[in-house]
Amino acid sequence: MTLTGGQLLASLLGVIFLSFMTEQQLQDGGWRIPFVIGGLAAIASLLARSRLEETLSHEDSDKEESGSLKELFKNHWKTFLLVVGYTSAGSLSFYVITVYSKTYLTNIGIDSQTVGLIMTGCIFILMVAQPFFGILSDRIGRRNSMLLFSGLMAIAIYPVMAIGMRAFSDSPMMVALLLIFLMMLLSLYTSISGIVKAEMFPPHVRALGVGFSYAVGNAVFGGSAPSVALQFKSAGIENSFFIYVIVMLVICFFYSLQIPREARYLKDDH
Template sequence: MTSQTLPQGATPSAAPRALTRGDYKTLGLSALGGTLEFYDFVVFVFFANVIGSLFFPATMPDWLRQLQTLGIFAAGYLARPLGGILIAHYGDILGRKKMFTLSIFLMAVPTLVIGLLPTYASIGIAAPLLLLLMRVLQGAAIGGEMPGAWVFVAEHAPARHYGFAIGALTSGITGGIFLGSIIGVWLNSTYSTAEIHDWAWRIPFILGGAFGLVSVYLRRFLHETPVFKELQARKQAGRELPLKTILREHRAACVLVALMTWVLSTAVVVVVLFTPTYLQKVFHIAPTAALRANALATITLTIGCVFWGWLSDRMGTRFAMVLGWLGMSVTSYVFYLSLPGTDASLLWSYALVGFFVGSISLLPVVGVRAFPAAVRFTGLSFAYNMAYAVFGGLTPMLVSVWQQTDIMAPAHYVAAMGILGAALGFWPLASRGWQPRGALHNPI
């Protein structure tokens, strides 16, 4: 996208140009920070069983301990709307870059603290309470990070590479899940169960916090987006409370982004985050095998994010949404119905569904252009985080309860969301985006 003069509130122009070295620098630094920040957020779930045994009483029933651990995980999602709305509010008023840097700092510090927290055996009930507080702070930070990253990169990218740039950024964010998987495989391969339980579980949190602080430093080399500079020049930034404008004029866009977030959160939480524990508990697959397959699926997911973003540039957003999310529905059944299977079938079927889960990159492709530039950060952040707080937080518990009566519950849920995502592709707002009055098309 470029920064030429536009109608009030319009999105940037579509003057064709190639990706420059500056574009790649912006994309690389943004994706690196997103990788580290998302790693910090999701690594918790990869060690949920160990954390549950250390931060809750040993006399507590296993199912209740797991439920309370998942509840602390969900608390991070519930904190996302407040953090996301506040960070986005100032992002629309003060600038994208400042809030983009602040969000990763607010993630790195709590992650480091989690790695240093005393356990229940040392400080009693204070241990889970402090863990809960850190998760709330993490949730608030990531609530601003992901929408901020999407907007920041979208407003820098040339129009003809818009989907590719957002897909590449999203692949960097999902790379954080891959990094967590790799650390999980490494820990389980290097240390005994007793060593992980005693002290090694702290390693991924300490590393994540330290590298997160490094990425705070790296983001100082980024530049403010040309779109926000234009808004400031035309004095369109901060004229009215952004959330007030969103709720009055852009409710349809909020609904669209919320429904797409339901699809995204289901794909990420169920297929990527929930399934490693599901494989171990339901099908008694060894932790190392489950995490190895998860790591491979995350690689194909990361590749898929780039592919589906690129496809939206070439074939249109509607085509990419229908193909990507219907494919996710079909391959989810291929994967879950093949369990436990063999080591080989576990790897290839998990990798296949992971590739189609990569179509989650279509949410920001649609979401960024669903709102005008002056309130874009707030609109995307509000709709995305409010929906994720509900669906992302409740999904693990819903699937956990559902699978007690039907072990195919994850497949049914993911498939249903894939069908919903494909149907949303036929909503004109999804394929064309927000349009100022009199516009014949959306420039991005």
């Protein structure tokens, strides 16, 4: 919810600025204001994180190999690659739906202010949905949630984005409903994206294993999504970008089959 909440605040800022400033004013320097707000929020976040208590037990923290890359790649490299595999598709889908969608909707002819309102409303619904999909995952298991996410998203993303959005580009309500549909499928992943990684690593390398694998998958495939999509558009094959997303989701599906039916770790952690 906090990750999606950050997206919601960013989208809401965009709506507010588009309401009170002209496009010229934004280009002349108004675009700097959200960066200032983000910088102040980052300082507040840093102060909050510096006061968090360490939950790792003394027994685990005192291990010589605790938190070392050597230990991670020597004894847990298969788990690391597995987590990078399904994080890549999850992050890619997240950025496509919550970030690139804004550019995509503008490109198909919807005005910027309407796009901002659509994205803000849809992201709010995405945020509220997270606990409910988390409860669902507790019932059906992380593995099944990941399989449903990757399988259903692979089936839906091309017809919804490449065909549906364009067909209903003159109806903001239909566009919003299509986007919400994709966000509900995405929620099968986002609601458990932290814990499904944490359950794969033992306590003494958990923070490093989760953080490093997330950073690799997110940076290479997630953060690059808007730029890669624009490269496809520049080449005149914009819709082929969604085929690239589908390929990553299919890979994620097969990686998700390797997730244990029951958590390897966390069960006895306190």
